[in-house]
Amino acid sequence: MSKYTLEFEESLREIEEKIETVKSTGIKTGVDVTSTVQQLERKLEDKRKSIYKNLSRWDRVQLARHPRRPHSLDYIEMMCDEWMELHGDRYFGDDKAIVSGLAVIAGKSIMIIGQQKGRGTKDNMLRNFGMPRPEGYRKALRLMKLAEKFNIPIVTLIDTPGAYPGLGAEERGQAEAIAKNLKEMAIIGVPIINIVIGEGASGGALGIGVGDRLLCMENTWYSVISPEGCASILFRDATRAKDAADAMKVTSIDLLEMGIADRIIPEPEGSAHMHPKKASEMLKDVILEELAQLVTLNTDDLIENRISKFEKMGKWEEI
Amino acid sequence: MAEWFRRSADKIKTLDKRDTAEGLWIKCPRCAQVVYKRELEKNYHVCISCSHHFRINSSAYLKLLIDNDEYHGIAENVRSVDPLSFKGEKKYSDQLKAAQTKTGLNEAVRVVVGKINGQDTVVAIMDFSYIGGSMGSVVGEKISRAIDHARKRKLPLIIITSSGGARMQEGAYSLMQMAKTSAKLAQYSKDNGLYITILTDPTTGGTSASFAMLGDIILAEPNALIGFAGARVIKQTIGEDLPEGFQRAEFLVEKGFVDNIVHRRDLKRTITQIFNFFGIEKFQNSKVTEIE
DSSP, X not given: OOSOOSGGGHHHHHHHHHHHHHHHHHHHXXXXXXXXXXXXXXXXXHHHHHHHXXXXXXXXXXXXXXXXXXXXXXXXXXXXXXXXXXXXXXXXXXXXXXXXXXXXXXXXXXXXXXXXXXXSHHHHHHHGGGOOOHHHHHHHHHHHHHHHHTTOOEEEEEEESOSOOOHHHHHTTXXXXXXXXXXXXXXXXXXXXXXXXEEEEHHHHHTXXXXXXXXXXXXXXXXXXXXXXXXXHHSSOGGGHHHHHHHHTOBHHHHHHTTSOSEEEOOOTTOTTTSHHHHHHHHHHHHHHHHHHHTTSOHHHHHHHHHHHHHTOSOEEEO | OGGGGSOOOSSSOOOOHHHHHTTOEEEXXXXXXXXXXXXXXXXXXXXXXXXXXXXXXXXXXXXXXXXXXXXXXXXXXEEEOOTTOOBSSSBHHHHHHHHHHHHSOSSSEEEEEEEETTEEEEEEEEOTTTGGGOBOHHHHHHHHHHHHHHHHHTOOEEEEEEEOSBOGGGHHHHHHHHHHHHHHHHHHHXXXXXXXXXXXXXXXXXXXXXXXXXXXXXXXXXXXXXXXXXXXXXXXXXXXXOOTTTTBHHHHHHHTSOSXXXXXXXXXXXXXXXXXXXXXXGSOOOOOOOOO
């Protein structure tokens, strides 16, 4: 598979193919192609820079969904000194679309809860494409309560195309499970950092997304509905997702401007999937930095600040 | 001569075509029975033959629940803006204006303080006719103020929901209203406030996945559609037809997510019964005044 799969990466793919052709010609003919290759590689980097400087909203949506983009467990593996996954909601089952467990990062205990997408068909079936069911939200809450009991901070990694719209999920109270998390997370007495690492669609994302800080990795989106969903309802045409992404202003940058995200975590040149290790280091540094600030607050202040943060959200006028 | 063709038996009613044309008669969408509009109104907009609960607006609920229809509005001057300058098929600002003209309301929820069988209560009622009862910043803010008012005055809180979910035209701002209202409810609950939700047709999406499902007591009207995901989306996802009665109020009682189904006729009495059980009269009752 080519490194470049997205439409806007087409010109990068072309240059890279050319480099390969020149290289193999060099090997075949014995002609020195070093300078040509260097020239092309410089061109590739320049092109990449110019593309990534001018990404459209839709480009970012696609990057957020890139099949090679690191998922929760990838970051966990790269960031943590220790990791022990804990399973199950103790009522119904274990939702594989949400992973959770005891993490140690730079010597600090942190409860991590993340939505987990799969890679490839089989893995995606197992992970239900990162779409949690009620038991996933209940597992998350169980472990957040456990963290609270021992004064352990919580980090949630948001990456979901939405809560699963299935028969069983409805029967087992998808709405109740999400609602309960929203209410409980508002008053959990330990720091909670929510980080959008890929996609953040709707209540399914928010179900693990209430906390003291909302951080968005650079190439991510987070909104009330997916661009496709919005397009099919409001434009009556799902193919107009690009327009819907613009209309709803869904990217990390938009959310920062709207005052919903607190901070954007930059990604390495060419997005997180090109340099996962680098991306995870940048993520880790920000987590540690934000936690260091939050742990200085006493519990009452922490909760009061959290509630007043959400209190201010929204735009209206008083006549 | 024409009189000979009139039925004399009471059981079978002859309908007057002229009246139908003038909208005095309404056909029940469920049992197809045609009922006289005034009869329907007298019966709380519930079909006389099959008990189908017609959708009613916030004014009708106020009349139904609040003593003498006397109440004070809260947060009446909060109005929607178009924070994203949303460009859809229609302009959001035009949609807002159209909804206001059509419904005579200024948003999809009304918040009041009034007496229910003598008990001061904060009541928020959603209107489905206003952009599908969708929750944007203003709905979130008004519900939040309703909760705050109930908390400060130590009053019970009732929210009557009818909503398709969050309002897409306000993007992530709408989504955050779910967190905002739920956070407020967490505070209210911590202070031992009593919160009753009454779910009416329909209550779905972001509304169901936030304050609708957070009642201490959750009541629902018969046959109301209640769920998170829309039926069409679920059908597409699982690729099969949905079972009979799926996502209806009775289904939710069966699955354990609604306490009880209440006929509209019994709603006020049921609320009072709950209030009395929990001893709401012991709440510090203050005179109803408007805080804005």
